[in-house]
Amino acid sequence: QVTLKESGPGILQPSQTLSLTCTFSGFSLSTYGMGVGWIRQPSGKGLEWLANIWWDDDKYYNPSLKNRLTISKDTSNNQAFLKITNVDTADTATYYCARIPRDWGQGVMVTVSS
Amino acid sequence: DVVLTQTPPTLSATIGQSVSISCRSSQSLLDSDGDTYLNWLLQRPGQSPQLLIYSVSNLESGVPNRFSGSGSETDFTLKISGVEAEDLGVYYCMQATHAPLTFGSGTKLEIK
Numbered sequence: 001q002v003t004l005k006e007s008g009p010g011i012l013q014p015s016q017t018l019s020l021t022c023t024f025s026g027f028s029l030s031t032y033g034m035g036v037g038w039i040r041q042p043s044g045k046g047l048e049w050l051a052n053i054w055w056d057d058d059k060y061y062n063p064s065l066k067n068r069l070t071i072s073k074d075t076s077n078n079q080a081f082l083k084i085t086n087v088d089t090a091d092t093a094t095y096y097c098a099r100i101p102r103d104w105g106q107g108v109m110v111t112v113s114s
Numbered sequence: 115d116v117v118l119t120q121t122p123p124t125l126s127a128t129i130g131q132s133v134s135i136s137c138r139s140s141q142s143l144l145d146s147d148g149d150t151y152l153n154w155l156l157q158r159p160g161q162s163p164q165l166l167i168y169s170v171s172n173l174e175s176g177v178p179n180r181f182s183g184s185g186s187e188t189d190f191t192l193k194i195s196g197v198e199a200e201d202l203g204v205y206y207c208m209q210a211t212h213a214p215l216t217f218g219s220g221t222k223l224e225i226k
Contacts, residue, residue: 046206046217046219047163047208047217049214049217052215060214063115064214100210100215102165102174105162106162
């Protein structure tokens with residue numbers, strides 16, 4: 001059974017760096033073909049894909065945020081990470097990690113506020 | 115970026131009614147490998163999205179067969195044959211053929 005769970009700071013201030021962790025089980029990011037992605041959803045709005053990382057360490061980013069995003073993984077601990085630099089209120093959202101499109105975490109709410 | 119246009123934005127249905135949701139793409143979603151990476155997701159209130167249909171018409175394991183998907187290239191449809199109360203929520207199409215991965219704006223299904 002595949003599970004994913006996100007964790008994050010909950011609240012942070014504008015201009016800070018948001019660090020998110022996805023801890024998963026039921027698969028390995030060292031296995032050929034496996035990947036984990038990050039998607040976010042502002043309250044009451046739609047879904048926006050942010051980034052993906054693959055078993056071979058290939059990384060893909062949404063061009064609209066590319067300069068602010070860094071995705072990474074820790075294969076031995078079954079974790080994936082996302083950092084977003086220089087956050088502002090527009091980054092307030094629920095952040096999901098997922099083995100797209102099939103398996104999704106429960107999401108973590110992040111609020112950017114001064 | 116590929117734009118996915120979903121219609122209608124909201125849908126109101128009675129139990130047992132059949133409904134359809136359209137998803138139109140700004141580009142063909144047929145990949146060079148021959149697959150078409152158009153998926154349908156349901157997000158129930160307060161929950162994470164759930165995969166219903168993958169690659170246009172393949173029913174995800176555990177999903178009731180009242181859900182079906184069809185289409186090709188740029189025009190796709192999700193059909194629910196006999197809506198049940200548990201089907202309420204927001205339906206999204208998403209494409210993974212072209213980078214970046216994109217989602218439709220969603221169709222909210224309400225039960226009358």
